[in-house]
Amino acid sequence: MKRIALLGMPNTGKSTLFNRMTGGAARVGNWPGITVELLSGKILLGGDMVEIIDLPGIYDLHGFSDDEQVVRHFLHDNVPELALVILNTTQIERQMSLLLQLKQLNINFVVMLNMADEAKKFGITVDVAKMSALLELPIFLLSAKYGSGYPEALQAITRALRYPTPGMAEHLRNQLEQDEHIEAEMARVLKHTVQVPARLSDQLTEKLDNVLLHPWLGLPIFFAVMYLLFQGIFIFGQPLQTGISAAFSWLRETALVPLLAGLPHAVQGLLLDGIYNGVATVAAFVPIIVLFFLFMAMVEDSGYLSRAAFLMDALMARLGLDGRGFVMLLMGFGCNVPALMGTRVMRSRAMRLLTMLVIPFSLCSARLQVFIFFTAALFSARAAPVVLFSLYLFSFATAIITALIFKNRFRNTEPFVLELPPYRFPTFRQMVLRGWVEVHHFLRRATKYIVAGVVMVWLLTHLPLSAVPAGHDTFAGMIGGALQPFFAPIGINEQLTIALIFGFIAKEIVIGALAVIYGLSGAALSGALGHQLDWVQAYSFMLFTLLYTPCLATVATLQSESKQTRFTLLSLGWSLGLAWLVSFAFYQGARALGY
Amino acid sequence: MSATTLVSATTLAALHPGDTATIISIHAEEALHLRLLALGFRTGKRIEMIRKASFSGPLQVRIGTTDIMLRRIEAAKIKVLKS
Numbered sequence: 001m002k003r004i005a006l007l008g009m010p011n012t013g014k015s016t017l018f019n020r021m022t023g024g025a026a027r028v029g030n031w032p033g034i035t036v037e038l039l040s041g042k043i044l045l046g047g048d049m050v051e052i053i054d055l056p057g058i059y060d061l062h063g064f065s066d067d068e069q070v071v072r073h074f075l076h077d078n079v080p081e082l083a084l085v086i087l088n089t090t091q092i093e094r095q096m097s098l099l100l101q102l103k104q105l106n107i108n109f110v111v112m113l114n115m116a117d118e119a120k121k122f123g124i125t126v127d128v129a130k131m132s133a134l135l136e137l138p139i140f141l142l143s144a145k146y147g148s149g150y151p152e153a154l155q156a157i158t159r160a161l162r163y164p165t166p167g168m169a170e171h172l173r174n175q176l177e178q179d180e181h182i183e184a185e186m187a188r189v190l191k192h193t194v195q196v197p198a199r200l201s202d203q204l205t206e207k208l209d210n211v212l213l214h215p216w217l218g219l220p221i222f223f224a225v226m227y228l229l230f231q232g233i234f235i236f237g238q239p240l241q242t243g244i245s246a247a248f249s250w251l252r253e254t255a256l257v258p259l260l261a262g263l264p265h266a267v268q269g270l271l272l273d274g275i276y277n278g279v280a281t282v283a284a285f286v287p288i289i290v291l292f293f294l295f296m297a298m299v300e301d302s303g304y305l306s307r308a309a310f311l312m313d314a315l316m317a318r319l320g321l322d323g324r325g326f327v328m329l330l331m332g333f334g335c336n337v338p339a340l341m342g343t344r345v346m347r348s349r350a351m352r353l354l355t356m357l358v359i360p361f362s363l364c365s366a367r368l369q370v371f372i373f374f375t376a377a378l379f380s381a382r383a384a385p386v387v388l389f390s391l392y393l394f395s396f397a398t399a400i401i402t403a404l405i406f407k408n409r410f411r412n413t414e415p416f417v418l419e420l421p422p423y424r425f426p427t428f429r430q431m432v433l434r435g436w437v438e439v440h441h442f443l444r445r446a447t448k449y450i451v452a453g454v455v456m457v458w459l460l461t462h463l464p465l466s467a468v469p470a471g472h473d474t475f476a477g478m479i480g481g482a483l484q485p486f487f488a489p490i491g492i493n494e495q496l497t498i499a500l501i502f503g504f505i506a507k508e509i510v511i512g513a514l515a516v517i518y519g520l521s522g523a524a525l526s527g528a529l530g531h532q533l534d535w536v537q538a539y540s541f542m543l544f545t546l547l548y549t550p551c552l553a554t555v556a557t558l559q560s561e562s563k564q565t566r567f568t569l570l571s572l573g574w575s576l577g578l579a580w581l582v583s584f585a586f587y588q589g590a591r592a593l594g595y
Numbered sequence: 596m597s598a599t600t601l602v603s604a605t606t607l608a609a610l611h612p613g614d615t616a617t618i619i620s621i622h623a624e625e626a627l628h629l630r631l632l633a634l635g636f637r638t639g640k641r642i643e644m645i646r647k648a649s650f651s652g653p654l655q656v657r658i659g660t661t662d663i664m665l666r667r668i669e670a671a672k673i674k675v676l677k678s
Contacts, residue, residue, distance in 0.1 A: 059629075063630065091661055094635045310652070313653045314653075415627040417664070419634065419662065
């Protein structure tokens, strides 16, 4: 199959064009010579199937950033039949250098001058015919966002694919080290073909920046925007999530239970409470992930994410992170899973891993459910909000401490020099495609881990079959008993330990598990907990719940995003260790003070 | 070199919002140098300081049609001549 590689600088609309070409039917794949995965999609072009590969955006083919090395190695080991070079027309004076660097590779090229719509607004005119003649390359003006110029470009691509690739990228480095030649040629081509008004600045962008990056107003506006996004995901996501759960239990009660009635009791339990519940748990994440990426696409494509990085960088730089990490950390307060997936906007791997290590400490909405139940059961109505607020403080504090401790281990060597693109209106199509691709990715990756985990916990809490489910004599009960030496010093009894084992799957099922373990539900369960525990034990339990492994979906995402079992284990081990230490310090401290 | 250029030669980090300057030299390690070159930082180019973030945060500068943010520590490696 013939391959087309998309090449260009960041912020050129490369991904938008990729989405337009593939219609969102993309998959993630491995390639020889590189360790990261690349998005690719297969389409029918001129009667043949062709594969389109979206390479990371680079500034310089000589560069040494992670992305620049990936692109070099990819081109070296997988010479494409055609390279599609995408340039941002509004910044053509400095993007031309990359095209001329690439041109020396002597492969088939088609050049797209993208963002023709914005260039027109700026008053930039390009003599495409003359530029084509000077460069001896087919060049097209288009707007990947609105689609103008796209059909012509597609025809040219189809034509170009008929020719065999003339050269191989063998003496890549040698050929490319000709900076001076490139600069001279750049000046020559630009001088003859491009007219840029003396000083152009987007009036609207400038006005918006004056407000959004204001020395005093900038931060409050940023927090207000984040709060609104957060609320938006919550307000729209919660009913959808409840709806999906209801649909799954309806299907279970009306179809599956009668259908499986003939099977032995244990097999029924494994199929329904194990596998089916696992699938339902995965499905419940879908609306949150779709919404998160709809909103993230909006924030990213509008240009505000770079502004957020600008505003928060002063604090985050001291933690070894950058401003974008803060946005992800805040998003983690809704749900850790999409926040972890969102770290992909970071180009440096070290910084991405450090951010991923910090995100699981964000107090997500599932943990909030547990805390609301416990604070209502153990604390007065006046104390409850203070208790909840203190848990949020612990969440932030542990995130900061984690970053400070690990920032030298994940030292970021990439300089923080980012472009501030002009504000743009994201298109609906782009947002929807993005949400769809991410959900697809999550479902493919997370399903097997989550289902396997749910089945494992079901087996632990139901075997041996003679025991009362989730009771003393099951494997889970035995593990709970065996772990007592660890949990007794932090004030967590055997029943709560079993609930914590359930909480490993998802925090949403902790209260449900307690109901099974105690054989009580609702108000009766609150009453029993209120009788059995004092506030010190309850707070210690909440601290542990806050800090240890958020849920199986998070673990699965950590693994699929980092692709490094060692890193996943580090994250698991660190959060468990920190949870125990913090709970221990709190519990023993409070007891020593006489509470 | 005349006395006046010596007086007004400074680093990018020391410019105030609204100031414009010309880049004299870039003293950065290779990775940063290449990144700066790719973003249009070149000797002789005009550069404008747009704003500085609070709490010693990053800077926003403009070269030609491109707005770029960078940290003060990196900006201190770029020598400019204020105009």
